[in-house]
């Protein structure tokens with residue numbers, strides 16, 4: 371770009387991604403359809419207004435919050451019942467019916483940017499596309515120079531899967547609400563609509579339960595490595611739930627059981643078969659703890675915990691864990707799950723469990739989350755044959771805690787190394803043998819945090835793999851292709867730099 375400095379001399383600035391024109395389909399996840407209008411460009415004028423349908427003021431204010439700091443424009447937000455002919459319009463009528471409940475239609479002419487959807491959710495996802503069509507500098511929080519151009523044409527877009535998730539393990543290391551909020555902001559850009567919080571494990575219990583207060587005060591008092599740990603109060607947790615909702619993200623809380631429960635056992639002696647509380651645990655082993663399946667108090671405990679959790683959860687799901695219960699005999703595991711799952715239904719929620727839950731009875735709309743490393747599995751087959759929906763988190767593709775390469779400083783390797791192309795190159799609809807495409811509910815990218823202690827580490831493991839997996843969950847298989855994806859992904863790099871996201875600069879990706 372050429373700028374004129376105060377001296378009047380022409381100054382050649384470094385090739386600025388801020389000035390690079392973004393093509394209409396240069397978006398992650400790639401849209402279902404994008405028809406460019408040749409030669410047409412919209413340029414945001416300094417007096418532009420954002421006009422929204424009555425039900426879309428929150429989305430309008432969210433968009434204004436993104437655009438104002440970098441453009442320096444006032445961008446007033448107001449409601450309209452009409453069809454604006456200038457500025458940016460967010461409308462809840464007139465979208466192509468194919469967009470459904472979560473999709474949107476975006477029309478860009480030289481005069482006006484019109485986003486249409488059937489719901490505020492659809493408009494929110496459309497806003498994420500609109501952001502990416504503007505120069506990367508729009509993401510700055512200080513005033514930048516424009517021009518703020520958008521390629522002309524029409525996008526019609528909607529998701530492949532209803533469940534597009536990320537998971538954060540806040541048990542192995544605790545992350546304060548501000549860190550979770552920042553992650554919510556980051557993943558919302560890629561149309562992720564679910565954040566699964568792994569709230570309990572051997573190393574920490576992270577949510578206040580009024581009936582069992584020591585879970586948080588004792589069970590939450592440490593973490594891997596012996597640090598201070600922490601927990602969310604109910605007020606903090608509810609605030610996270612509403613913050614997520616403002617980003618169109620549903621929180622799925624997980625209490626992992628009957629294994630992965632040392633923090634609970636350490637908090638209450640009575641939960642142990644031998645009535646003796648074990649010490650708190652700060653290592654990284656798995657599979658050594660179990661709830662006491664033969665004790666009645668176990669079920670009182672579980673039901674009270676699930677009821678309190680359900681009361682904090684507007685979303686449909688409670689995740690009951692169920693993985694790696696290697697200290698629970700198989701028959702006890704089934705007994706336990708068959709008794710506990712109805713508590714979830716009674717609390718008005720739907721069960722999600724790791725795929726071992728296929729050993730237990732099916733319950734209405736149950737979801738089994740597949741985390742195996744092969745394309746078939748006995749517990750998975752049981753789950754499918756019983757009528758479960760499958761959420762795909764194959765550890766060798768979707769685990770954000772796996773190292774990218776042997777020299778990645780953080781992470782694990784038990785499921786393999788996962789470079790970006792490995793994370794991207796599989797089809798969720800055809801991945802598992804013997805599982806019909808119709809059984810797949812969606813894709814979730816879990817981040818276990820044995821080795822992860824801070825936001826910058828979360829970002830490094832999630833970016834760029836989380837956006838890659840988000841594209842699997844959103845875009846039609848026919849529109850996906852590594853060679854075009856890597857270029858679109860590379861163009862996200864400057865955005866992450868401006869946003870201060872600490873991403874892994876994979877050599878597989880031509881960074882823009």
Ligand code: TNX
Nearest residue numbers: 656693694724741771782818
């Ligand atoms: C397996 S995957 C686990 C977790 C660990 C993770 C580390 C699953 C359902 N359980 O307890 O944190 O591996 O990668």
